[in-house]
Each structure stands twice: as structure tokens, then as C-alpha cells.
Amino acid sequence: xxxxxxxxxxxxxxxxxxxxxxxxxxxxxxxxxxxxxxxxxxxxxxxxxxxxxxxxxxxxxxxxxxxxxxxxxxxxxxxxxxxxxxxxxxxxxxxxxxxxxxxxxxxxxxxxxxxxxxxxxxxxxxxxxxxxxxxxxxxxxxxxxx
Numbered sequence: 275x276x277x278x279x280x281x282x283x284x285x286x287x288x289x290x291x292x293x294x295x296x297x298x299x300x301x302x303x304x305x306x307x308x309x310x311x312x313x314x315x316x317x318x319x320x321x322x323x324x325x326x327x328x329x330x331x332x333x334x335x336x337x338x339x340x341x342x343x344x345x346x347x348x349x350x351x352x353x354x355x356x357x358x359x360x361x362x363x364x365x366x367x368x369x370x371x372x373x374x375x376x377x378x379x380x381x382x383x384x385x386x387x388x389x390x391x392x393x394x395x396x397x398x399x400x401x402x403x404x405x406x407x408x409x410x411x412x413x414x415x416x417x418x419x420x
Contacts, residue, residue, distance in 0.1 A: 343396070
């Protein structure tokens with residue numbers, strides 16, 4: 275992302291704070307082999323190469339988490355079809371397909387948003403709650419394909 279967009283989106287929120295990510299790998303991560311019989315979602319999760327979580331460790335709900343990885347496009351398409359079947363709205367944007375769902379948090383009076391995006395062999399997933407963004411996906415796309 276451009277420094278201006280980064281500052282406007284994340285401000286001074288900590289990135290991959292140890293109290294938030296715990297023992298889970300964050301930042302650049304090495305893809306791993308999914309288990310035998312893995313679902314499309316599990317395969318894509320194991321293909322993750324970058325995992326970033328912006329969250330104040332003292333916050334109950336406000337966060338944004340993004341994962342990016344390369345994946346077999348057939349597996350990515352299958353996962354997007356599964357998301358569409360489960361209620362996500364899918365549209366063509368930024369030269370790829372975005373599936374998105376926004377729903378109220380079960381505990382707090384805020385919305386949670388979930389976005390999956392596939393273009394070529396790159397899969398992006400963003401989960402966020404109580405966290406406004408202005409075309410964050412566009413920023414990612416510009417950086418990756420720009």
C-alpha cells in the first residue's frame with residue numbers, strides 16, 4: 275500500500291502484536307501442505323504466504339485481518355462458489371471475483387465484514403469488525419498487479 279493509504283487505513287494500530295497473534299505465524303509465512311481430503315477453504319488457508327492482523331490487544335472487537343497467498347485457480351473458484359452458496363454476494367471487480375458478506379457481530383453493536391478475492395492465482399481474504407476501509411482491496415490489487 276502507499277504510505278498515505280496505509281496511514282489513513284491503519285493509523286497507529288499495531289500490526290501482528292504478539293498478544294493478538296499469539297503463537298500463530300504472522301507476517302510472511304511459509305505455505306504448508308493441507309491435510310488429505312481438505313476442503314477448498316482449508317487448501318487456500320494452507321497456501322497463505324502473508325498474514326497481517328491490525329488490532330490493539332486491548333480492543334474487544336475492532337480489528338482487520340488479511341491473508342494473501344497463491345493458489346490453484348480451480349480451487350479458488352470452487353471456494354468462491356461455496357461462499358456464494360452460503361450467502362456471500364459475489365461480483366467481478368478489479369479484474370477478479372470478490373465475494374463479500376457483512377453481518378452484525380453477535381456480541382457487540384458493530385458489523386463484521388468478510389471478503390474473499392481471487393484473481394489469476396492469487397487469493398486474498400480480509401476479515402474485519404468495527405473497522406472502516408476505503409477500497410482496501412483496490413489498494414492490495416494495485417500493489418500486487420499494478
